Amino acid sequence: MKLLAAFSLLVSSKLTLATFPSCRCVYGDKCWPSATQFTQLESKLSQPLIYPRPSGAVCYPTSNPSGNCSGLVDTWTDGNWRADQPGAMEAPNFETYAFKNGTIDACYANVTLGVPCGQGSVPVIGVDARGVADIQAAVQFAVKYDVRLVVKNTGHDYLGRSAARGAFVVWTHNMKNITYNASFVPQGAPSHETYNAITLGAGVQWHEAYAAANAQGRIMVGGASAGGSVGAAGGWVLGGGHSALSPTYGLGVDNVVEMTVVLSTGEYLTVNSHQHPDLFWAMRGGGGGTYGILTSVTYRTYPSLPVQAALFSANATNPTVMNTLMTELMRIHPALSDAGWSGYGSASNSSLFFAYMKPNGTVAQLNESFHSFVVFAQNLTSQGLSIVTKPVYEDTWYEFYSTYLSGGVENGGNTMLGSRLIPRETLEKNSKELTNILLPINLSWNFVAGGKVSKIDPNSAGVNPAWRKAIIHLTFGIAWPFGASSQEIDGMIDILKAKEKALRDLTPESGAYFNEASLYEENWQYTFFGTHYPALKAIKDKYDPHGLFVVAEGVGSEDWDSDLNCRKWW
Structure with missing residues (x-):
């Protein structure tokens, strides 16, 4: 009877199947915009449209008549080179696409594998954004034609959020403006509220941000990576942002003074504690690619030490x-x-x-x-x-960073991570159990919590409250050779899942860091966002009424299918 009543309600409301949300349009669908429509978009942009290709495509004669990829070997693991390519991801496994039957569409740099160079999960067309107007035009186009949209800055992403098969991409990597202001006043704030601050465009990377701050005799809370290639005003801060300086000054999100963002409605907002404070709260740790497209971040700076x-x-x-x-x-x-x-x-x-x-x-x-x-x-x-x-x-801290924290290799291999925020109590009482779980595999840890991080109100920003009780952020991973089969990769993923479960069992009330984590976490809403998830979801729905911004295991992604292309309605 209940089912019949529900059906009657649909009929009486004149609802049909067409009323339910449809799938996003991807390349190859009949609904995909025409060449003419893309030309009309291009006429509104400051730069020509881009046509991203996987990082290995240069090795194939179709994309390079010489078919010579010897130069690629020298740059393959260079994070800054990867960031400069609109189709390259830090971990190239996220450039690939696995079909449900187990076949893999990819473009391997190793041509001896005999696999044709495919587009994989690399978006097929996009906008090389150089300013707010470019982003607004791209967003309005994506909403008008209901296309699958992704946002890419550097592609340093362990959850594959910078790519999607058949998608339209907004590439913010070339938004490089940097402005230092020793007496910055947030928009809408009283004139006496000033900060010694630096404003970074969405495409600024940490090596650029650190150099600019150092030129002013200042330091700032930021990430550490080979060559400083990670973006300083993108997913790093939107996910929380940890640093070797965090125990002294707090997480990245604790040092944000102001952000600017383009919403799915095309609106350009300046958000801070005085304007749109709910969105400002959510964007400080609630996850990248979720609420809008970040265009700039203003951070506190500190005297050099x-x-x-x-x-x-x-x-x-x-x-x-x-x-x-x-x-x-x-x-x-x-x-x-x-x-x-x-x-x-x-x-x-x-x-x-x-x-x-x-x-x-x-x-x-x-x-x-x-x-x-x-x-x-x-x-x-x-x-x-x-x-x-x-x-x-x-x-100076800058000298220490340059000498000891910016060297090494920035991936270029097939990698997936698992992670866990380890609370003080676990280290004090269960260090043996923790070591037994982790040591059989290669692991890394970021000793970047505790101190100031633990003294800040857990509800002051949308970042996972588990950070406030943690001292260490542990990461561990799996890797596999190019050309590995889906079955081989699935076997490695099973190992990752087992380690994740063991750490969850040891630290059941803790969580993981959204930016360096696994796609296979159970109860990811709590694991990545803790008790903040319901509030983050409400803010997401408020500021993204078109549901345009959807990323793997991001806030609101449970409303979509596994490819994040079609809304669920049951």
């Missing part, structure tokens, strides 16, 4: 010895956090490394904090452990 650092590395042939050392290191992190240290580390069954720093620190403070751990490690040398310790002092 010297840095005392401790570099430590260890190697062991016996996994049990490394387990013992790692357990002790995890155990002492609460004390290190209280003493003002932060930084990054990595470990496996046979090796361990960390680079920890303390702004305005001294050698005496370094010795006080690390002496007992070094003695602990020295006592294991009789069991085959070898260690190297190195104290480092730099006159």
